[in-house]
Amino acid sequence: MSESPEPGATTGVARPPLQLPTYVWEPTTDFLAARYGLPRESIVRFDVNTSPLAPDLRDVLVGAFDPPLCEYPPSDYAPLVAAAADAYGVATDEILPTAGADEALDLTARAYLREGLVGVGAVPTYAMYRIVTEQRGASFVSVPRLSRDEGFALDLPVLAEAARTAQLIWLCEPNNPTGSAEPPARIAELLSMLATGAADDGREAPIVVVDEAYAEFVGRSVLPLRSFYPRLVVIRTLSKAHALAGARVGFAIARAETLGPILAYRAPASVGTVSAALATAALRRPELAAANVARVASERWRLAQALEGLGWSPYPSQANFVLFRFGDPAVAAATAEALLRVGLVPRTFGADHPLADCLRLTVRSVEENDRLISAAREMSA
Numbered sequence: 001m002s003e004s005p006e007p008g009a010t011t012g013v014a015r016p017p018l019q020l021p022t023y024v025w026e027p028t029t030d031f032l033a034a035r036y037g038l039p040r041e042s043i044v045r046f047d048v049n050t051s052p053l054a055p056d057l058r059d060v061l062v063g064a065f066d067p068p069l070c071e072y073p074p075s076d077y078a079p080l081v082a083a084a085a086d087a088y089g090v091a092t093d094e095i096l097p098t099a100g101a102d103e104a105l106d107l108t109a110r111a112y113l114r115e116g117l118v119g120v121g122a123v124p125t126y127a128m129y130r131i132v133t134e135q136r137g138a139s140f141v142s143v144p145r146l147s148r149d150e151g152f153a154l155d156l157p158v159l160a161e162a163a164r165t166a167q168l169i170w171l172c173e174p175n176n177p178t179g180s181a182e183p184p185a186r187i188a189e190l191l192s193m194l195a196t197g198a199a200d201d202g203r204e205a206p207i208v209v210v211d212e213a214y215a216e217f218v219g220r221s222v223l224p225l226r227s228f229y230p231r232l233v234v235i236r237t238l239s240k241a242h243a244l245a246g247a248r249v250g251f252a253i254a255r256a257e258t259l260g261p262i263l264a265y266r267a268p269a270s271v272g273t274v275s276a277a278l279a280t281a282a283l284r285r286p287e288l289a290a291a292n293v294a295r296v297a298s299e300r301w302r303l304a305q306a307l308e309g310l311g312w313s314p315y316p317s318q319a320n321f322v323l324f325r326f327g328d329p330a331v332a333a334a335t336a337e338a339l340l341r342v343g344l345v346p347r348t349f350g351a352d353h354p355l356a357d358c359l360r361l362t363v364r365s366v367e368e369n370d371r372l373i374s375a376a377r378e379m380s381a
């Protein structure tokens with residue numbers, strides 16, 4: 001769905017005018033159903049990169065919670081932290097549970113950015129990096145990724161140069177919304193360039209945040225790189241491969257000395273007991289996420305092939321969504337509107353966005369993807 005310039009225009013939720021940059025929330029399913037005169041159940045969200053089916057964790061929900069729901073969760077979230085440490089292969093003092101990856105991004109910005117400082121992002125990328133940077137009063141410097149034909153790869157020399165006057169670099173691996181992923185060796189190369197540049201200038205190396213919200217889909221992580229680049233912060237989430245977006249659980253993962261300042265900004269219990277229990281169980285049952293990842297891999301291929309056969313141009317994706325190019329923003333907008341009329345919600349990009357001629361579509365269930373393919377077929381008939 002498109003980013004609206006009017007707060008509340010697409011969600012139906014009135015929000016006070018703010019001076020700060022804010023995230024424009026996706027329109028709610030109820031709002032879209034009313035707007036397009038469709039039954040609520042017929043709306044399918046292809047715009048938010050979630051999964052079509054939650055994992056079966058009913059046993060967790062019907063069991064007793066410890067501590068019970070009348071108490072606060074333990075502030076150290078020990079069982080959740082232990083499960084995450086095992087799942088991600090790090091020490092328990094390197095894990096900070098947060099209310100989704102978004103809270104981890106916000107806390108990292110709070111810890112390491114303020115007025116007069118600079119954050120750098122490789123664009124196009126996830127909108128929150130700019131938002132949390134500017135909310136701190138810091139400046140956001142955009143470094144364009146290489147061209148579409150070059151796979152939206154990171155422009156390492158330009159990033160390294162921009163980093164000379166920055167305190168924090170935001171990276172997204174695989175990248176939302178392009179679906180592209182950088183080989184870990186290139187991230188390692190960038191970190192070396194940053195460390196060398198900082199040593200040459202006699203300043204501290206910048207914090208590098210690698211948002212790995214979609215890492216399970218590509219099956220690798222840059223976490224091992226924290227041993228030679230201590231100022232690396234990796235962000236993970238249960239919202240994507242684990243199919244628990246509604247639980248709101250994520251993590252900031254970093255060496256203890258880098259995590260400390262981030263931890264200082266967390267509210268005492270931002271992750272609820274029910275969410276922590278669900279996330280702990282999901283991390284202890286990796287076969288659930290693995291099945292989701294396998295489903296995405298086969299459906300991603302099938303969806304991209306089918307739509308390519310109808311003249312849509314997919315970019316290669318390593319995540320649970322595919323970016324399609326239409327070559328003309330007007331064609332992308334008309335396609336989005338035609339999809340919305342039948343209850344299929346794509347992610348669109350504003351007219352001034354570098355991907356204005358594209359739509360991003362989440363890989364959903366076989367049946368839901370079939371609805372999308374049929375709608376596209378009807379449009380091309």
Ligand SMILES: Cc1ncc(COP(=O)(O)O)c(C=O)c1O
Pocket residue numbers: 048049099100101102103126172176211213236237238239245248249250
């Ligand atoms: C790159 C990226 N990071 C973070 C998030 C937010 O994740 P969470 O639901 O864990 O807050 C998203 C959600 O789409 C995302 O695409």
